[in-house]
Amino acid sequence: MLPMIYQELSKFGLTMQEFSDVVAISQMTPGPIAVNAATYIGYKAAGFSGAAFATFGVSLPSFILIMIIASVIVKFKSSNIINSAFKGIRPATVGMIASAVVFFANTSIIDMSLIEQGLGKVFNIGSIMIFVITIAASKLTKLDPISLTLIGGVLGIIFL
């Protein structure tokens, strides 16, 4: 997605430096990166209304698509083919969710770029502790996922 965003926005005079700033800022702020980029560039190009229009533009296609898909799926809800398709889609989705674990664990719990310095360097003990604490706290306390992630962040500041 990122190269496409850059390609389109360079038409508005966005430099590579500005773009990498947007990406960096997006990774440090909550929310989806495409929305963040749209807001930032919209603001730089045309102030507040630019930001509002750009953000509206980035979410409208999703809106239209979902409305169409939702109504199509409701129509075929009792179809056997759709139902058995979903019986295969659900496990596939679980597999993809599990792959997101690897995505988040990489560069926090493990860092494969350090493998040349020895296997011990790949694992980050502090991050593994945060991982274990999060699992334990989620099982043993009633804390919600948002508090748990923020606690993880604070532990990161203290221990990493």
Add this chain to the structure above:
Amino acid sequence: MSKYEYSWLSAREFKPGREFVSAGSCNLLSAGCDLVDTKKLIKLFSVFFKIGAFTFGGGYAILPVIQREVVDKNSWLTEEEVLDIFAISQSIPGVISINSAIYIGKKVAGIPGAVFSALGMILPSFIVILAIASLIMNLKDNEIVDRFFTGIRASASALILLAAIKMSKTAIREKWGIAVAVVSFILVVFLDVHAIWVIIGGAVCGIAYGLFEKRKRSCK
């Protein structure tokens, strides 16, 4: 574990009630159910505002929170429905978290629900980015910010793992499902295959298994 079992059950039990409230003619303009719907819309907005404001990294990072808020706490949807919404949200263009917010909002409270959920999801990043763009805040190359985000990634991976384990109980009912999940995982992690192909592959397996079952039954 019993906590999860219970909430899963209660989500199921409340399902008829939910359908009743959100069914048919209820919308913003009809006087009769105005109160119920407005309340629900505000609730949807605040849930997604919270998600938009406090989940970093986007995409799957919102799944544990969605599970908690939409399935466990408010019983708006079942686990299976959330799973299907995620499957669809990632196989179409657009941002996964916005797609799923819109879809969940639509299912819970129709088109107004979709609008309120999307607004809730987008508004926090909009405000934060505007603040950064206008104040030129310097967040980059800050050692503390860096450590904060490494910590967040570590605990996010733990929470997503738990969400995946919980989801697998509803999603995988038969042995072949395990194979589909494992193959999907390998395709995405090691071969960098795009979500849409994994979803199509899963659908094909599901349909093939359905036909196979039907044939087996008709043979008996």
